[in-house]
Amino acid sequence: LNDLERLLAIEEIKMLKARYFRCVDTKQWGDFEALCHADVLLDISADVPGGVITGTTKIVEMMKSSLSDVITVHHGHCPEIELTSDTTAAGIWAMEDVLLFPEGASSHIKSLHGYGHYIETYELVANRWRFRTIKLTRLRVDIERTTIR
Amino acid sequence: LNDLERLLAIEEIKMLKARYFRCVDTKQWGDFEALCHADVLLDISADVPGGVITGTTKIVEMMKSSLSDVITVHHGHCPEIELTSDTTAAGIWAMEDVLLFPEGASSHIKSLHGYGHYIETYELVANRWRFRTIKLTRLRVDIERTTIR
Amino acid sequence: LNDLERLLAIEEIKMLKARYFRCVDTKQWGDFEALCHADVLLDISADVPGGVITGTTKIVEMMKSSLSDVITVHHGHCPEIELTSDTTAAGIWAMEDVLLFPEGASSHIKSLHGYGHYIETYELVANRWRFRTIKLTRLRVDIERTTIR
Numbered sequence: 001l002n003d004l005e006r007l008l009a010i011e012e013i014k015m016l017k018a019r020y021f022r023c024v025d026t027k028q029w030g031d032f033e034a035l036c037h038a039d040v041l042l043d044i045s046a047d048v049p050g051g052v053i054t055g056t057t058k059i060v061e062m063m064k065s066s067l068s069d070v071i072t073v074h075h076g077h078c079p080e081i082e083l084t085s086d087t088t089a090a091g092i093w094a095m096e097d098v099l100l101f102p103e104g105a106s107s108h109i110k111s112l113h114g115y116g117h118y119i120e121t122y123e124l125v126a127n128r129w130r131f132r133t134i135k136l137t138r139l140r141v142d143i144e145r146t147t148i149r
Numbered sequence: 150l151n152d153l154e155r156l157l158a159i160e161e162i163k164m165l166k167a168r169y170f171r172c173v174d175t176k177q178w179g180d181f182e183a184l185c186h187a188d189v190l191l192d193i194s195a196d197v198p199g200g201v202i203t204g205t206t207k208i209v210e211m212m213k214s215s216l217s218d219v220i221t222v223h224h225g226h227c228p229e230i231e232l233t234s235d236t237t238a239a240g241i242w243a244m245e246d247v248l249l250f251p252e253g254a255s256s257h258i259k260s261l262h263g264y265g266h267y268i269e270t271y272e273l274v275a276n277r278w279r280f281r282t283i284k285l286t287r288l289r290v291d292i293e294r295t296t297i298r
Numbered sequence: 299l300n301d302l303e304r305l306l307a308i309e310e311i312k313m314l315k316a317r318y319f320r321c322v323d324t325k326q327w328g329d330f331e332a333l334c335h336a337d338v339l340l341d342i343s344a345d346v347p348g349g350v351i352t353g354t355t356k357i358v359e360m361m362k363s364s365l366s367d368v369i370t371v372h373h374g375h376c377p378e379i380e381l382t383s384d385t386t387a388a389g390i391w392a393m394e395d396v397l398l399f400p401e402g403a404s405s406h407i408k409s410l411h412g413y414g415h416y417i418e419t420y421e422l423v424a425n426r427w428r429f430r431t432i433k434l435t436r437l438r439v440d441i442e443r444t445t446i447r
Contacts, residue, residue, distance in 0.1 A: 167376035
């Protein structure tokens, strides 16, 4: 890729991540699905023990069941996107998330406020950039619980 | 527009929004005015019932009278900017705002902490990108009041 | 510089700032050092009276001694980057930071939550953009103390 093509790819990957966050926060699961490589791997084991999920279908199912009743805010900052080949790229995003759980949630969590980084890879499939791997690392998470467990 | 011109326009629109936030938060109303199309439409009806205001003069008046004594922080994240013609564009921004009202404010509000998206359009006028329409949507707003109303 | 070179420089400067924040928040002081011009000037006098420090070595020493035990989150938003020559640039970044101090910190501070702007300049040295000057201005800082002082 030449310089211009590289800049175009970087902008497209930034918009991919923007759509990812917006689709999660506005619960547009169909649009979310289209952003992912079929074999996308999501690693949220920093938050959920054993939380490594593979495949778009399973990830969307997990998100739907765990987040549909939750007000979520996901913000991404200061992307560092690097092309690793003409069809693959790597990225790091600083992040902040706020989750507000409904009353009586089975998790006994009222709210979660976290900070960290997404470490990601992307792949160009059928002329569109898609998520290949997403790993969340944490600097800090504050959880407010409804009961002492 | 070719690819390079499109990237240049996207970067200019990102800087337009950056200046919008900075001018509001540092109360530089003259500079703010210059960012807007004369017929700009601002829709903050998600926050203020009936809050649709047209025209730069009216918007600046409203902002001056409602925000001059308020410490405001507006942050924009993850822009999705699309050129819709050579002289028009559309954008979505994730956002967070924090407003801290002075003691004794007539609104009886101490603070507001909100999350949402700006849905916007832009127009190139006299070789500079300007705001044409701005609509705020909300994921969540937390308001702390000074009195029970 | 032509338009493409200018866009490339802007993207590199954005990534420079991304690395700055990430290196501070993950305490990678060696990587941090490499981002700075040898004579970099850091002005945090808005937070620390007299806090103007010159030279990478002194800045890294100060950061190591004051932040190694502190959980820090630094987020940058809405960059306004302007090339001022082929090898110099100026930037403004909206910012938010959250600092969580360890128990028993000598500062008697539990946490700091701030909002403001970084006003910066950059210089191209040995083909890489580096920080030349960094000045922090504040819109608002909330400090939670462990004792009344």
